Amino acid sequence: xFRVRDPDRALKTVRLLRYGMSLLFLVLAVVRPETWLFLGLxxxxxxxxxxxxxxxxxxx
Numbered sequence: 001x002f003r004v005r006d007p008d009r010a011l012k013t014v015r016l017l018r019y020g021m022s023l024l025f026l027v028l029a030v031v032r033p034e035t036w037l038f039l040g041l042x043x044x045x046x047x048x049x050x051x052x053x054x055x056x057x058x059x060x
Contacts, residue, residue: 002056010057018049 025042
């Protein structure tokens, strides 16, 4: 676990990155033939962003 100065800000940044990954996987699902794989990865990234799960950031 990492100690950060502002854990809420770090978690918000991680959440934004995960939403971006979800969007990227949705675009890849449309473009690439491995549609189900990318849809599953997009769902996984979206659910992780929604729950705020991040085991590396220590919360107070």
